Amino acid sequence: MIRAARCRGIVLPVRGLLATAMLAGVLSVPAGCGGQAGTAPVAGSTTSRAVSPPTPVALPASAPAAAAVTSTTPAPPSVPAAVPRPAIRQWPIPFGSARKLQMAAYSLRHYGEDTYVLSHPRVIVEHYTETSTAQQAFNTFAPDVPDNEFHELPNTCAHFLVEPSGRIDQLVPLSLRCRHTTGLNWTAIGIENVGFSDREILENHAQMTASLRLTRWLRCRYSVSLKNVIGHNESLSSPFHHDAVPAFQHQTHADWNHADMGRYRALLARLPCSAG
Ligand SMILES: [Zn+2]
Numbered sequence: 001m002i003r004a005a006r007c008r009g010i011v012l013p014v015r016g017l018l019a020t021a022m023l024a025g026v027l028s029v030p031a032g033c034g035g036q037a038g039t040a041p042v043a044g045s046t047t048s049r050a051v052s053p054p055t056p057v058a059l060p061a062s063a064p065a066a067a068a069v070t071s072t073t074p075a076p077p078s079v080p081a082a083v084p085r086p087a088i089r090q091w092p093i094p095f096g097s098a099r100k101l102q103m104a105a106y107s108l109r110h111y112g113e114d115t116y117v118l119s120h121p122r123v124i125v126e127h128y129t130e131t132s133t134a135q136q137a138f139n140t141f142a143p144d145v146p147d148n149e150f151h152e153l154p155n156t157c158a159h160f161l162v163e164p165s166g167r168i169d170q171l172v173p174l175s176l177r178c179r180h181t182t183g184l185n186w187t188a189i190g191i192e193n194v195g196f197s198d199r200e201i202l203e204n205h206a207q208m209t210a211s212l213r214l215t216r217w218l219r220c221r222y223s224v225s226l227k228n229v230i231g232h233n234e235s236l237s238s239p240f241h242h243d244a245v246p247a248f249q250h251q252t253h254a255d256w257n258h259a260d261m262g263r264y265r266a267l268l269a270r271l272p273c274s275a276g
Contacts (some may be wrong), residue, residue: 083220083273086213091169093142093157095176102144102154103177110243111186118177121222123188123240124215124229125181126256126264127158128195134163137192141171147179156180158190160214166206168214181232182251183241189218198231198260212268220273226265231256 103116129137141157157178161169172178180190193201193211201207219229228238232255235241243249256264 083217084213085217086168086210088160088168088170088214091138091161091171092173093138093171094144095157095172099144099154100176103179106152106154106179107177107186110183110245110248112244113186116177118175118187118189121174121187121189122224122228123184123238124218124224125184125188125190125232125235126211126215126230126261127180127190127192127232127253128197128201128255129161129192130196130255131194132196134161134167134169134194137161137194138169138171152179154179158192160189160191162191162193162207162211162214164194164204164207166210168210181235182248183243184235184238187240189222191215198256202260202263208267212264212271215268216271216273219268226269229261229265229268231258231261231264233257234261 100116104114107116108114131137131140137158138161141155144153144155146153147156157172158180159170159172159174159178161171163169174189177185178190179185180192181188191211191214193207195201195204195207201211215229218224219226228240230238232253234256235252236250
């Protein structure tokens with residue numbers, strides 16, 4: 001889930017600023033799929049202010065063909081031939097230089113890393129949109145405005161949508177960080193399954209087939225272990241979870257609970273990386 005209006009509420013006990021807010025009688029704050037409050041820089045951070053650019057891969061147009069063969073550009077992670085890439089429609093949300101710089105600033109505030117680059121993702125997070133259509137989710141992510149839950153920039157997003165029909169849309173390149181899961185945005189790929197509940201998606205054969213094929217391809221491509229394919233609701237128990245803003249170190253959402261992700265992972269386990 002992504003935005004306050006579509007999220008159910010904080011699942012675990014709240015502390016710190018949220019507790020203060022509760023005492024003040026203002027905590028009708030629902031859980032935010034990607035949102036985190038607090039905009040103060042991380043005290044004592046020694047992280048360089050330099051923003052890490054994406055890895056350049058383009059060769060000069062005049063480069064001889066042999067140069068491509070001898071290029072020192074690191075090879076992408078190997079993909080076992082038996083794992084097919086599912087059909088993916090490219091449907092990018094605007095993610096220009098301003099949004100990238102906002103993402104780097106967000107990463108510095110929350111993770112002590114001044115970069116917008118997603119490198120070596122270690123976690124895949126499953127969500128559902130609480131919308132009936134992909135267009136509604138796209139419309140939520142596309143404008144780069146402060147999210148309506150925590151009022152931070154950049155706006156929330158996800159790398160992929162999986163539609164009820166089984167169509168897969170890619171909204172954000174895998175080289176970029178996206179705000180979808182508090183504490184894990186530094187290393188997690190976000191997949192939004194269009195729908196209103198875990199069960200609705202689990203019972204949709206076309207959508208589940210697509211979701212599993214996409215997740216399998218991603219986890220095999222990046223060597224993400226089965227246990228690190230998690231539901232948003234499992235985020236706090238991830239060994240990769242951390243956030244420098246204390247009020248949000250215990251913040252998660254209700255989408256894809258442990259029991260339902262157990263079903264999801266059991267299905268995913270039938271699709272190993274080493275087999276066709
Ligand atoms: Zn979510």
